[in-house]
Amino acid sequence: MAGITHRTVETHGIHLHLAEAGEGPLVLLLHGWPESWYSWRHQLLALAAAGYHAVAPDVRGYGQSDKPREIEDYSMKHLMADFVGVLDALGEKTAVVVGHDWGSAMAWNLAALHPDRFRAVVGMSVPHMGRTPLPPTQLFKHAFGEKWFYILYFQEPGVAEAELEADIPKTVRTILAGVPGFDTKSAAVQGRKQGDGFLTGLAAPETLPGWLKEEDVAYFAKELQGSGFRGGLNRYRNMDRDWAELPELATAKIEQPALFIIGEKDPGRAFAPVEPMKALVPNLQDILVLPGAGHWIQQERVAEVNAALLSFLKSLPA
Template sequence: MSEITHRTVETNGIRLHVAEAGEGPLVLLLHGWPESWYSWRHQLPVLARAGYRVVAPDVRGYGRSDAPLEVEAYRMKALVADFVGLLDSLGERTAVVVGHDWGAAMAWDCAALHPERFRAVVGMSVPHLGRPPLPPTQLFRKAFGDQWFYILYFQEPGVAEAELEADIPRTMRTVLAGTAGFDVTSEVVRARKPGDEFLTGVPTPERLPSWLTEEDVAYFVGEFSRRGFRGGLNRYRNMDRDWAELPELATVKIEQPALFLVGEKDPGRAFAPVDLMKPLVPNLREVRVLPGAGHWIQQERADEVNAALLEFLASLPA
């Protein structure tokens, strides 16, 4: 990782830690939950060598970035403003924005709300679904009824934090390498009852998959041991607030060139249908499903993701 440098940048009234590499057109990489800039460790040097300036921040609430206390500090409007301000602080007028998981939702919204600043967009794992007809938590309650659902479990401040922070090494190992609590297709998760937790019934794997090393897990453990899980969980607690604050997402179209990547075995596919995205993203160049891959695709399938990103970036106007 000798090509990657680190610094702190001021934007939108907070400080973001960023990892960066290379020179050229800017590519902004946004991570999801529960991750950090480190999730892009395989992309930063490859894109940099291909002639791009690549910047991966710790999103507010994560790693070495600021973590405001208030729940509302993690609403989508604030996060998008962070990234617009980050472009300003980097001295860049435009960027290609790439996001995974919650970072994908942020990337899509950056492109939708600020097309003059984000000239193309890549989403991974989470499609752009616009604005639903009802606040998201109401939809989830209708869809899942009495069935346990992780986003509803995350809503009460302090509850999930206490569980996940009780044994951070177990949490990170289980979430990254085991059956995650967001896998609504798994029998373990489907068997949960009210009062169960995110990791209830999930064994912690002794052996890691080939794409994840003990050093990788240790890095994530260190980041969440420093910062805790509150900031990332607060993102889930703003979904209804976002619905109220951003009504334009119901109709605005993302006209920029776009790419969507998803793992064939990503559990999110069970409740985030890609077809709903297509009318809102008319210049969606491709939906690429990576055979056999799960949720953490830029880590699991780094070579394939890098190839897809390089192909997409090369297709864009200079």
């Protein structure tokens, strides 16, 4: 894309691919599952035009970044070290970190545990959860019982990979444009039984929503053809490990200025409550709920998200 440049940096013993635009204060943009830097294509240029250095990595396991093999290589500790290392590689002492989906969880944790490096934080779609009372998979088993739940389905190595990689273009189209398998309120997902998959009962829509182009689906699919789904799925397989390795999240507060943006129709709202975040993020400036928007919010609502981001950034101390 015009105005966006690409390079690879070494950080925390691996190589990460970066897409970047502009000059000025650093804004680090972290994508979620199952995406890539391309999720931020609209924000990179808007931030650059406003006088910021916008940088969107491919998270380890995705796109053109390295893809370590072991499950534990995708723990939150490793991911946070990757992004602190990106600041070092760029010669920057601090950055504003912005994340969506799993990138949001990474952004919140970076702000909580590395406050000297991240001067403000924006989370999208996934609120800051702190540290749950029990390991996450135990909580999910208590909450869902015998019901099918995608995070529990993702735990067995190789199973979801085989399903999702059988027809990657169709998988991407279904997840981004159709009913995603994490929509616990949809009839198709509620009707699943143990042994069903993430795509069971779902169809890839023939017509894309207005915010998503055929070339966008093709780009995501091409990147996932190269990387596979293993790295992204390994992130889910580290949730209990993160719980054990990061007990400090139980008491750590995010004191930096913060903003949270979520779509009114984001399926995650059914199982990731926002209210508890307020006690953990005392300088949360706003919880912005965009009417009618779903999960892929920075792509669905470009103008509104960009306006909110720029307004928040301009409010920060120089």
